[in-house]
Amino acid sequence: xxxxxxxxxxxxxxxxxxxxxxxxxxxxxxxxxxxxxxxxxxxxxxxxxxxxxxxxxxxxxxxxxxxxxxxxxxxxxxxxxxxxxxxxxxxxxxxxxxxxxxxxxxxxxxxxxxxxxxxxxxxxxxxxxxxxxxxxxxxxxxxxxxxxxxxxxxxxxxxxxxxxxxxxxxxxxxxxxxxxxxxxxxxxxxxxxxxxxxxxxxxxxxxxxxxxxxxxxxxxxxxxxxxxxxxxxxxxxxxxxxxxxxxxxxxxxxxxxxxxxxxxxxxxxxxxxxxxxxxxxxxxxxxxxxxxxxxxxxxxxxxxxxxxxxxxxxxxxxxxxxxxxxxxxxxxxxxxxxxxxxxxxxxxxxxxxxxxxxxxxxxxxxxxxxxxxxxxxxxxxx
Amino acid sequence: xxxxxxxxxxxxxxxxxxxxxxxxxxxxxxxxxxxxxxxxxxxxxxxxxxxxxxxxxxxxxxxxxxxxxxxxxxxxxxxxxxxxxxxxxxxxxxxxxxxxxxxxxxxxxxxxxxxxxxxxxxxxxxxxxxxxxxxxxxxxxxxxxxxxxxxxxxxxxxxxxxxxxxxxxxxxxxxxxxxxxxxxxxxxxxxxxxxxxxxxxxxxxxxxxxxxxxxxxxxxxxxxxxxxxxxxxxxxxxxxxxxxxxxxxxxx
Numbered sequence: 001x002x003x004x005x006x007x008x009x010x011x012x013x014x015x016x017x018x019x020x021x022x023x024x025x026x027x028x029x030x031x032x033x034x035x036x037x038x039x040x041x042x043x044x045x046x047x048x049x050x051x052x053x054x055x056x057x058x059x060x061x062x063x064x065x066x067x068x069x070x071x072x073x074x075x076x077x078x079x080x081x082x083x084x085x086x087x088x089x090x091x092x093x094x095x096x097x098x099x100x101x102x103x104x105x106x107x108x109x110x111x112x113x114x115x116x117x118x119x120x121x122x123x124x125x126x127x128x129x130x131x132x133x134x135x136x137x138x139x140x141x142x143x144x145x146x147x148x149x150x151x152x153x154x155x156x157x158x159x160x161x162x163x164x165x166x167x168x169x170x171x172x173x174x175x176x177x178x179x180x181x182x183x184x185x186x187x188x189x190x191x192x193x194x195x196x197x198x199x200x201x202x203x204x205x206x207x208x209x210x211x212x213x214x215x216x217x218x219x220x221x222x223x224x225x226x227x228x229x230x231x232x233x234x235x236x237x238x239x240x241x242x243x244x245x246x247x248x249x250x251x252x253x254x255x256x257x258x259x260x261x262x263x264x265x266x267x268x269x270x271x272x273x274x275x276x277x278x279x280x281x282x283x284x285x286x287x288x289x290x291x292x293x294x295x296x297x298x299x300x301x302x303x304x305x306x307x308x309x310x311x312x313x314x315x316x317x318x319x320x321x322x323x324x325x326x327x328x329x330x331x332x333x334x335x336x337x338x339x340x341x342x343x344x345x346x347x348x349x350x351x352x353x354x355x356x357x358x359x360x361x362x363x364x365x366x367x368x369x370x371x372x373x374x375x376x377x378x379x380x381x382x
Numbered sequence: 383x384x385x386x387x388x389x390x391x392x393x394x395x396x397x398x399x400x401x402x403x404x405x406x407x408x409x410x411x412x413x414x415x416x417x418x419x420x421x422x423x424x425x426x427x428x429x430x431x432x433x434x435x436x437x438x439x440x441x442x443x444x445x446x447x448x449x450x451x452x453x454x455x456x457x458x459x460x461x462x463x464x465x466x467x468x469x470x471x472x473x474x475x476x477x478x479x480x481x482x483x484x485x486x487x488x489x490x491x492x493x494x495x496x497x498x499x500x501x502x503x504x505x506x507x508x509x510x511x512x513x514x515x516x517x518x519x520x521x522x523x524x525x526x527x528x529x530x531x532x533x534x535x536x537x538x539x540x541x542x543x544x545x546x547x548x549x550x551x552x553x554x555x556x557x558x559x560x561x562x563x564x565x566x567x568x569x570x571x572x573x574x575x576x577x578x579x580x581x582x583x584x585x586x587x588x589x590x591x592x593x594x595x596x597x598x599x600x601x602x603x604x605x606x607x608x609x610x611x612x613x614x615x616x617x618x619x620x621x622x623x624x625x626x627x628x629x630x631x632x633x634x
Contacts, residue, residue, distance in 0.1 A: 229622030
């Protein structure tokens with residue numbers, strides 16, 4: 001057994017951490033306060049090559065392995081969770097299907113510019129009646145000649161109003177449930193594409209989240225992202241474990257940010273004549289947080305390693321996402337207790353971490369759905 | 383002509399540092415020295431004008447490789463480390479090792495920070511220049527360079543002064559010389575795959591050179607004395623403070 005990161009991975013983590021401390025962390029407070037998407041920073045990330053993290057070298061990618069990728073997600077979430085959600089979308093779901101199935105035109109006109117940070121990408125899953133229940137997707141794609149016509153309404157779309165193109169989950173046959181699902185590329189400037197309500201969010205601010213509407217949008221055949229019709233759910237399955245694992249890494253990063261600030265506060269804040277870090281109840285909090293973060297990290301990186309090795313890990317990936325998120329929620333909660341009344345003031349970051357952590361409970365699968373799945377896998381169908 | 387940038391791995395300014403029993407312990411958080419990083423940036427900007435390669439060179443233990451890799455990720459072409467077996471604490475030995483390394487690399491222009499982030503002695507640049515027999519300009523604020531030489535301005539007490547010189551030379555970087563770039567991911571990938579050239583003391587002509595300085599013993603600075611708050615308006619407080627400085631502390 002070997003739990004050590006390679007020398008290369010250690011170097012990568014350190015260099016990324018320094019970059020995040022320099023470029024992102026100083027802007028985290030303003031990104032959260034204003035809720036505005038920092039387009040200049042996003043562009044700079046493109047120039048630095050971060051959006052190509054998981055993509056092939058031919059399209060400008062780094063081809064980073066799962067473990068190395070997680071190091072990146074952890075560091076960016078530590079610096080600014082709001083911005084991390086935008087970056088993660090661009091690196092992963094926003095561009096994944098283009099990278100895998102994009103035609104030469106799509107690759108040149110959309111994927112490569114997206115990797116350079118010149119175009120914004122996102123994915124459209126959720127609808128009013130479907131979220132975790134993807135089989136209930138109602139956005140309909142019907143064949144017309146060689147191409148497709150797409151109609152439907154998507155909700156909770158990251159970068160809804162800013163994206164240049166969408167990867168849209170739609171059914172080509174509602175009677176088939178999961179087996180009728182497909183992913184379509186929809187460019188923002190196509191006739192029939194519009195955006196609706198913008199959501200005011202509790203946390204993960206800094207991206208515009210809202211509705212995207214498709215009204216009889218005509219698409220050429222190449223915009224079906226896949227080798228054949230009805231394979232959408234299967235393709236999603238190929239990346240699902242990694243997405244959950246990446247979500248867990250975001251949770252670890254956010255927990256680390258909260259932990260580090262709480263630690264500094266506990267060392268400096270004096271109450272009853274001594275730093276509060278000298279009190280056993282405060283020490284106990286750090287002992288517990290640190291232990292649980294360590295456990296969550298081990299499970300998360302173990303899953304990344306299993307993905308790297310091609311070992312099936314669907315259940316374990318759900319467990320990692322769930323454990324890391326629950327630990328993160330605990331760490332940010334303890335942070336607000338360590339900060340005492342100051343946690344209630346916007347002047348201190350404890351409240352920001354607390355709000356941001358809630359996002360993790362829903363993104364990457366609610367824990368109610370994940371627990372049901374894990375339990376079913378363990379017990380089996382009776 | 384090649385440029386050599388001398389870089390040092392120093393404790394992160396935010397690392398926790400403790401002194402106990404005469405020894406220093408530093409939290410495991412190290413970075414490329416701030417002024418050295420500026421020197422790397424300046425070297426990269428001059429690379430085209432000088433038509434040569436940029437070397438990053440460090441003298442120290444294997445742990446120093448990480449700052450060399452950072453320089454490589456930023457855009458340096460080659461990286462080398464002198465493995466110092468003994469007397470790494472001695473700035474004279476380090477400077478001699480670095481001068482030998484510059485000679486081995488065949489660089490005609492040497493850049494480094496005006497001072498390191500830990501000892502802050504400002505010794506390395508001038509000492510390397512002396513060992514190499516190169517002219518040296520310290521605390522450089524701005525620089526225009528071509529293949530033959532450069533001119534610019536440097537910091538002096540209370541102001542700046544101009545300079546002009548021909549290569550070879552040693553220049554030390556001040557804060558305003560350049561804003562270091564962030565390493566791009568392609569640079570990081572290159573840095574992750576490129577091995578560090580390791581040179582022995584013999585390779586750089588350091589064998590048999592005795593150190594001038596003994597390893598230091600550390601003492602923690604005295605704790606801060608009692609703080610006395612002076613109440614009142616700003617004017618009242620200022621008057622009270624002057625009175626205390628005159629009559630009690632007798633420093634005025």
